[in-house]
Amino acid sequence: MKYLIETWGCQMNDHDSEKLAGLLAKEGFEAAAGVGDADVVILNTCSIREKAVNKVYSELGRLREEKLRRPLLVGVTGCLAQQEKEGLFRRAPQIDFVMGTMAIQQLPRLVEEARAGRTRVIDTGEYPDNHLFPPETALRHSTAKALVTIIEGCNHACTYCVVPTTRGPERHRPWKDVVAEVRDLVEMGYREVELLGQNVNSYMGGCTFAQLLDRVAEVDGLEWIRFTTSHPMNFTRELARTLVTNPKVAPFLHLPVQSGSDAVLRRMRREYTIDQYLERLGYLEAGRDRLCLSTDFIVGFPGETEADFEATMALLERVRYDASFSFIYSPRPGTPALRLQDDLPAQEKSDRLARLQARQVELTLASNRRMVGRTVPARVESRGAVEGGHWLARTGEWKNVHLAAGEGRRLPFGELVNVRITDAGPHFLKAEIA
Known part of the structure; x- marks a missing residue:
């Protein structure tokens, strides 16, 4: 079979x-x-x-x-x-x-x-111990990075989101199990892991999430740790300090904001104001300059006015995200947001999304261009040259790299190589072996 x-x-x-x-x-x-x-x-x-x-x-x-x-x-x-x-x-x-x-x-x-x-x-029954799935059973894809689930479910109650219904309440894996899995993955040859959770930074499996990052970082042979996805209300000073000081934690943070309007955030039940969100970004202090920061936006949430959307655009200008993922609000069965009046025309939603995405392309291009001339480590993510003759790699900042290796040269899949950034577009960097 x-x-x-x-x-x-x-x-x-x-x-x-x-x-x-x-x-x-x-x-x-x-x-x-x-x-x-x-x-x-x-x-x-x-x-x-x-x-x-x-x-x-x-x-x-x-x-x-x-x-x-x-x-x-x-x-x-x-x-x-x-x-x-x-x-x-x-x-x-x-x-x-x-x-x-x-x-x-x-x-x-x-x-x-x-x-x-x-x-x-x-x-479709509830099995409260499903987060304790034996990791050795998983059949890993042939990728340069290994995925490690540390928490299942979510205890937040955003009005647009089906996750609490489809994934249930939070269940946390014991930190010793997580560290043991990472150690096994390194022995298998992986040098990078991504810690996963619907709300990964609410982790409480016997230690805080920041402490878990430090403990995972102690695994010999591990080079980079990533994590996704974070909730602003669980982004602590301790986590910010670990993110900017632990050399094994990759310099990338995805912190969804969803909207720049406090009124919309209240209807979304996101549990924070824009001032509180910005306060948490401030925990990074000078370390913000070495991070790639990305976020999520939902455009056209029920009741979003032009002023609300302009507040989102203003936040985009203020923070100047290196990247963002943006979508038009999608009504989902069983969510409280269905009770809200959604009378914004579809064309207006599409126009707003296009404006936001166009500006983000400009900001991402500027972010990428700032890397031109730098020499940075990047992990090789293709097993050979792809169409166009370049190899695929990725920096610690989660930026895609089209890497020129030279005629007939082979690069070590999954390993870090030093690359010199030679050019930049909005979607990838061009580089050569340093």
């Missing part, structure tokens, strides 16, 4: 897919080259925005046609499965099994039941 896992969404979903692959491999399944080669296709889904959900249903339509041609099991896992539950079968009867976010370790049982002919197999 061969399996194929298709993944949408965040890094947490990427790592969940590694866990799913490992569980199937333990049962004797082999990875398929594509849909046409698979006996089981699993869609590991995201539901944080409507666009992601639509992509899943489009893929389910294609799989329905595939099932008409030959025997094929189709399963849906992840956040959409946890959110829609039995409703998935009604909308897409070609689905054979549905598994929620907390039931990952039940996958072999669900597949076996579906193979035995049982219809509409489902488990």
Whole structure:
């Protein structure tokens, strides 16, 4: 039997897919080259925005046609499965099994039941210890960086967000387990890890998140630590100090703000004002200058006025983020924001998003150009030259690098090399081996 896992969404979903692959491999399944080669296709889904959900249903339509041609099991896992539950079968009867976010370790049982002919197999139950998944079971992708989940769920209650529903309340892995996993990953050859959580900096697995970073940094052979995603209300002075002083913590911070308007933030129930957000950025002090800072924006949230949007643009100018991820508000089932009046025309939302993104491109280009002439370490992320003749690499600041290595030269995948930045665009840097 061969399996194929298709993944949408965040890094947490990427790592969940590694866990799913490992569980199937333990049962004797082999990875398929594509849909046409698979006996089981699993869609590991995201539901944080409507666009992601639509992509899943489009893929389910294609799989329905595939099932008409030959025997094929189709399963849906992840956040959409946890959110829609039995409703998935009604909308897409070609689905054979549905598994929620907390039931990952039940996958072999669900597949076996579906193979035995049982219809509409489902488990979206709560398994409070799912965050204690045995890390050695995960079948790691061949990447330069390893993903490590340290916390599952979220205790915040943002009015637009489905995460508390789809991922449940926070569950924290013991810090000794996290350190042991990182140590094992280094022995496997990884030199960089990314610590994951829906609200990663609220970690309380026997120590603070800042203390966890310091303890992970003590692992011999580890070079860089990254983490995502942080909530401003859990961004402490202690964490800021660790971020700017520990040389193994990569100089990159993603701190979502969502809006520059206090009125919008109240409707979002984000629990902070813009002054409080800026205060937390101030914890970085002079260390801010050596960090790449990114954020998230939601444009067109219900009730957002032109003045509210201008406040967001003003914040963008004040902070001058090195990068940002911005989206039009997407209504999600079961969220409190659905009760808010959303009367802003779609075209106006699109226009505002375009204005914000255009200005961010300018700021990102300026940030990248400031690196021209510098020599910095970058991790090699491709196993050879890609189209265009360059290699792919990434700096500690999370900037993409198109690296000229020279005719016939081979670079060590996953290793750090010193590169000299020669040019910059808004989406990547150009560099040569220093």
